[in-house]
Amino acid sequence: MKTGIAIIGGGPAGLAAAVAAREAGVEDILIIERDNELGGILNQCIHNGFGLHTFKEELTGPEYAERYIEKAEELRIPYMLHTIVVDIGEDKVITVMNKERGMFRIEAKAVILAMGCRERSRGALNIPGYRPAGIYSAGTAQRYVNMEGRMPGKKVVILGSGDIGLIMARRMTLEGAQVQVVAELMPYSGGLKRNIVQCLDDYDIPLKLSHTVIDIKGKKRVEGVTLARVDENRRPIPGTEEYYECDTLLLSCGLIPENELSSQMGVELNPVTSGPVVNESLETNVEGVFACGNVLHVHDLVDYVSGEAKLAGENAAAYVKGALPKAGKGIPLKGENGVRYTVPCTVDTERMAQKQIVRFRVGDVYRDSCLCVYYNDKCVSRVKKKVMAPGEMEQITLLKSKLQEAGDLESITIRIEQE
Ligand SMILES: Cc1cc2nc3c(=O)[nH]c(=O)nc-3n(C[C@H](O)[C@H](O)[C@H](O)COP(=O)(O)OP(=O)(O)OC[C@H]3O[C@@H](n4cnc5c(N)ncnc54)[C@H](O)[C@@H]3O)c2cc1C
Incomplete structure (x- = not known):
């Protein structure tokens, strides 16, 4: 079987x-x-708040996904469901498997x-104690409650304050569970500020920053967990232990x-994001292979996923039509002084659009500071920011005209500086 563009994954991206x-x-x-x-995962996100940027409306996850599914149907874009990709070769030969046809191959011009x-599992987090029933990732619990109509438990502790954990704190409360506390290892939340307010504060659920689970009680089923405060090296501080009786521990880490x-x-993968290293066209180091959405870097808002995926789709289209110039070296983009990474990692002034959005996350909470952009050693932009936090994605826009005016650049650096 042959195709022009093969897209692996039918989520919003x-x-x-x-x-x-x-x-x-x-x-x-x-x-x-x-x-x-x-x-994709939007099918289990039945709360609202999706689409404010893309559609200027507040939609639920399934409603947001439906807009794109309808569009894809209207454009008669073929798709295969129940079909898993098990391998892709550098030659863009994709090995897939489904019930009807078993294992077969698809040759693509672009991928x-x-x-x-996926969610970080408990195993990866090394929590001591037994492995009783009642420990779920927040996403699994979300699927049970929202799609399968089952409640994982009644008395809940949540470890990790990522957005899914925050949203599940509210969801479990609305379904009648008692959510006692959300514990977060870091001194700041990993989720959006709006989710802390709407999902915890509005329901009087305490958020304990710099806390972790140090013990899980129960052999068959969770009976309780012990939390402790951690020091600056994230080590539990003796004497700060607090025991919470519960039947469920949700992990959102x-x-x-x-x-x-x-x-x-x-x-090639970026060790910071665990996503592919991409250039301005969202093309990876393998020619004709593009990446977008959460496989590229974890997004806070699906609207940004859709925007980025549009760019990947347009560039893949240009590639198969032979209209995408060959990738040049590109100017390296660097994150420094609190800027953890950038997507893309390079920009080629020939291939870039008139405006190029560069997205990134910061590594700590920064208040009253400036987001600065340097062309080589010269600061070309300095924007005051009241607050920047790891849970919220940040972005800057590069202009093609300005970059071309600047001539041959060795690097573009984004850094945080004091006001
Ligand atoms: C559990 C969970 C809950 C979330 N809840 C929220 C939320 O409440 N609010 C919010 O704003 N964001 C939430 N997010 C973030 C959300 O994932 C993104 O905003 C958005 O869905 C990312 O879109 P995507 O298409 O990149 O990924 P996904 O939506 O994850 O879609 C990826 C698709 O690829 C498919 N796939 C993966 N591997 C293969 C393969 N080998 N072969 C074939 N198909 C494959 C998957 O089945 C999936 O359908 C959540 C994420 C997770 C993991």
Whole structure:
């Protein structure tokens, strides 16, 4: 089987990339999705707050996904459900598997990686104690409650203050559970400020920063957990232990981009994001292979996922039509002094659009500081920011005209400086 553009993953990123590629004139597109429906993780996010940027409306996750699914259907973009990609070669030969056809191969001219991310598991977190029933990742609990109509438990402690954990604190409360506390190892929350206010403060659920679970009681089922305050090296401080009786522990301790397929095919990964290193076209080091959405870096808002995926779809379309100039060296983009990474990692002034959005996260909470952009050693922009936090994605916009005016640059650096 052959296709022009193969898109791995039918979540919001895969769908927006497919729509953009079709609108850019590519007929031959195939979305490959392992689940039994399109929409990705949004299908289990039944709360509202999606789409404020893209549609200027407040939608639920499934409603947001539906807009793109309808568009894909309207444009007659082919997709395969219940079909998992098990391997991709550097030659863009994709090995897939489904019930009807078993294992088979698809040859693609271009590939868009849109596999999303997965939650960090308890094993990776090394919590001491037994392994009783009642410990779930927040995303699994979200699926149980919102899609399968089952309650994981009644008395809940949540470890980790990522957005999914915060949203599940509210969701479990609305379903009648008693959410006692959200404990966060870091001195700041990993989630959006709006989720702390709307999901914890509004329901009087305490958030304990610089705290972790040091023991889980219960052999068959969770009976309780012990929390302790941690020092600046994240080590529990003796004497600060507090015991919480509970039957459920939800873990919301970070998301990891799903890049096993990407690294197998030789795509270079950024150790900070665990996502592919991409240039301004969102193309990886493997020519004709693009990446977007949470597989590239974990996003806070799905609207940004859709915007980024549109760019990947347009560039993949240009690539298969032979209209994308060959990637040059590009100017390296660097994050410094609190800026943890940048997406993209390089910009080629020939290939970039008139405006290039660069997204990143900061490594700590910064108040009353400045976000500065340097061309080589020269500061070209200094924007005052009241607060920047790791839970919220930041962005700057680079202008092609300004970069071309600047001539040959060795680097563009984004850094945080005192006001
Ligand atoms: C558990 C969880 C809950 C979340 N809840 C929220 C929330 O409440 N609010 C919010 O704003 N954001 C939430 N997010 C973030 C949300 O994931 C993103 O905003 C957005 O869904 C990312 O889109 P995506 O298309 O990149 O990834 P996804 O939506 O994850 O889609 C990726 C798709 O790729 C498919 N796939 C993966 N590997 C393969 C393969 N090998 N073969 C075939 N198909 C494959 C998956 O089945 C999936 O459908 C959540 C994320 C997770 C993991």
